[in-house]
Amino acid sequence: MTSTGIRLHAPAPGWSIDADVVVVGSGVAGLTAALRCEAAGLTTVVVTKARLDDGSTRWAQGGIAAALGEGDTPAQHLDDTLVAGAGLCDEEAVRILVTEGPDAVRRLIATGAHFDESTDGALELTREGGHHRRRIAHAGGDATGAEISRALVEAVRARGLRTIENALVLDLLTDAGGRTAGVTLHVMGEGQHDGVGAVHAPAVVLATGGMGQVFSATTNPAVSTGDGVALALRAGAEVSDLEFVQFHPTVLFLGADAEGQQPLVSEAVRGEGAHLVDADGVRFMQGQHELAELAPRDIVAKGIMRRMREQDAEHMYLDARHFGARMWEQRFPTILAACRAHGIDPVTEPVPVAPAAHYASGGVRTDSHGRTTVPGLYACGEVACTGVHGANRLASNSLLEGLVYAERIAADIARTGTLHPREPQSLPVSERPAHPLLAPEARFAIQRAMTRGAGVLRSAASLAEAADRLHGLHADARDALDENGKTAEPGVDTWEATNLLCVARVLVAAAQRREETRGCHWREDRPGRDDTVWRRHIVVRLNPDRSLAVRTTDATDFPPTLPQPQEQ
Numbered sequence: 001m002t003s004t005g006i007r008l009h010a011p012a013p014g015w016s017i018d019a020d021v022v023v024v025g026s027g028v029a030g031l032t033a034a035l036r037c038e039a040a041g042l043t044t045v046v047v048t049k050a051r052l053d054d055g056s057t058r059w060a061q062g063g064i065a066a067a068l069g070e071g072d073t074p075a076q077h078l079d080d081t082l083v084a085g086a087g088l089c090d091e092e093a094v095r096i097l098v099t100e101g102p103d104a105v106r107r108l109i110a111t112g113a114h115f116d117e118s119t120d121g122a123l124e125l126t127r128e129g130g131h132h133r134r135r136i137a138h139a140g141g142d143a144t145g146a147e148i149s150r151a152l153v154e155a156v157r158a159r160g161l162r163t164i165e166n167a168l169v170l171d172l173l174t175d176a177g178g179r180t181a182g183v184t185l186h187v188m189g190e191g192q193h194d195g196v197g198a199v200h201a202p203a204v205v206l207a208t209g210g211m212g213q214v215f216s217a218t219t220n221p222a223v224s225t226g227d228g229v230a231l232a233l234r235a236g237a238e239v240s241d242l243e244f245v246q247f248h249p250t251v252l253f254l255g256a257d258a259e260g261q262q263p264l265v266s267e268a269v270r271g272e273g274a275h276l277v278d279a280d281g282v283r284f285m286q287g288q289h290e291l292a293e294l295a296p297r298d299i300v301a302k303g304i305m306r307r308m309r310e311q312d313a314e315h316m317y318l319d320a321r322h323f324g325a326r327m328w329e330q331r332f333p334t335i336l337a338a339c340r341a342h343g344i345d346p347v348t349e350p351v352p353v354a355p356a357a358h359y360a361s362g363g364v365r366t367d368s369h370g371r372t373t374v375p376g377l378y379a380c381g382e383v384a385c386t387g388v389h390g391a392n393r394l395a396s397n398s399l400l401e402g403l404v405y406a407e408r409i410a411a412d413i414a415r416t417g418t419l420h421p422r423e424p425q426s427l428p429v430s431e432r433p434a435h436p437l438l439a440p441e442a443r444f445a446i447q448r449a450m451t452r453g454a455g456v457l458r459s460a461a462s463l464a465e466a467a468d469r470l471h472g473l474h475a476d477a478r479d480a481l482d483e484n485g486k487t488a489e490p491g492v493d494t495w496e497a498t499n500l501l502c503v504a505r506v507l508v509a510a511a512q513r514r515e516e517t518r519g520c521h522w523r524e525d526r527p528g529r530d531d532t533v534w535r536r537h538i539v540v541r542l543n544p545d546r547s548l549a550v551r552t553t554d555a556t557d558f559p560p561t562l563p564q565p566q567e568q
Contacts, residue, residue, distance in 0.1 A: 027057035029381030029402030030207030036410030060145025061266035063138035085390020180376025226503035241362030248358035274320035317350035370409035391519025440493035
């Protein structure tokens with residue numbers, strides 16, 4: 001796979017540093033990869049868009065899934081994951097996840113993460129949607145992500161890893177042979193570096209998280225603008241299954257016009273016995289699935305949306321009044337505080353909830369070692385598509401996937417690093433014009449188009465409308481650049497808007513191609529699941545002329561990424 005030659009319009013780097021590995025992102029995936037690389041003796045630099053603890057990991061409430069409980073097995077965890085993935089999981093990728101997962105969690109605990117324990121000192125495990133056993137380890141009741149983030153950040157600082165905070169990564173650097181050679185980035189605040197610079201390294205690990213900000217309402221933080229996926233596409237990498245965006249069923253409803261990050265009401269609340277009800281107090285998930293409120297997330301989100309349509313309602317309710325004040329305060333203190341901050345007391349009243357964009361099951365296509373289709377470029381966590389999640393992620397598998405595959409990436413880099421030693425050099429500069437930038441206000445136009453046309457409910461007509469709107473934004477920026485060479489001023493807002501448009505176009509193109517309903521991709525005009533035609537993956541790459549190349553794989557299994565070097 002060769003680079004597209006496309007890059008974001010940005011000033012030339014004014015400073016540079018050298019490393020063996022640069023890890024982009026500071027969630028569970030990024031920091032785990034960085035710590036393992038550093039432990040292997042590799043000079044490692046961590047670049048993160050905000051502070052080290054500001055990524056999506058800290059917002060994870062429910063926990064991390066692994067077969068750690070008595071009577072539970074990796075085989076049972078595998079079965080639940082495959083069912084949730086609706087026929088599109090890569091079984092070998094899942095087998096790696098569930099087999100290596102328990103020990104990976106134990107290593108996380110050894111790193112310093114403290115999980116909730118029962119009175120006898122054993123891990124206190126809960127249950128979430130799609131799981132037939134209690135296998136979700138949690139911390140601080142509903143603050144698992146915050147605890148994992150704390151432990152990993154402390155470990156990174158204790159080991160003295162070099163970090164660059166408040167830095168938006170722009171583009172991948174490649175050498176004359178097309179192999180990864182580092183990244184360009186823009187540092188946004190005070191610190192050792194400022195402005196646009198470069199980190200030169202023969203291995204780059206993308207752990208940039210999700211792209212939830214492509215929709216108007218999301219559980220994702222403001223930094224989740226799809227930067228890693230957009231960078232990978234410009235570098236020539238392939239992206240797979242981006243149509244499968246998981247909408248979390250129970251997000252605190254703040255009004256029909258609410259935009260930006262919305263408070264999540266963890267699935268663990270339902271795991272502990274909360275009920276989904278309508279305005280009349282009727283439990284509507286019973287009879288729709290054997291697990292009722294604990295069905296996989298796509299089933300629950302569809303159930304909520306159907307009931308909302310039937311009753312012309314803007315939201316449903318989550319009723320956990322029977323928990324009592326003590327359980328709310330001890331088990332779900334974060335959610336309780338968030339609800340009360342918005343004038344809702346779950347102890348005495350049902351909580352209004354509605355689905356919102358939550359997690360991208362697809363992403364940059366990788367193999368079982370996190371290697372992408374660009375030599376030297378790796379991806380893990382939400383930015384990656386390892387094949388684990390298929391058409392719908394099983395609850396609490398995300399933290400585990402980031403953990404397991406980050407460790408596998410570090411092992412691969414350590415194994416192959418001597419084959420591609422760091423050699424500082426003058427890197428070739430693309431002669432192709434820089435990618436035109438969108439004005440900051442285009443971000444809101446993208447979000448509105450995506451929410452209307454590519455949200456929970458999709459159809460050929462709604463997707464066509466979204467595609468037309470996105471094409472118009474793309475054409476306006478392209479034509480402005482072609483006619484007079486002008487583009488929006490380089491800056492964080494314009495780079496983010498441009499990245500959002502890139503990933504939105506890919507998502508809509510894939511959703512238009514998949515003419516069926518599967519997992520969290522719900523086509524109203526194609527309500528059936530068609531395994532004969534569509535038990536396949538949709539792969540997209542960016543052409544040098546900025547058009548999209550969309551193809552469907554010949555089989556359910558992921559095609560290989562690249563021939564990989566072997567140790568001598």
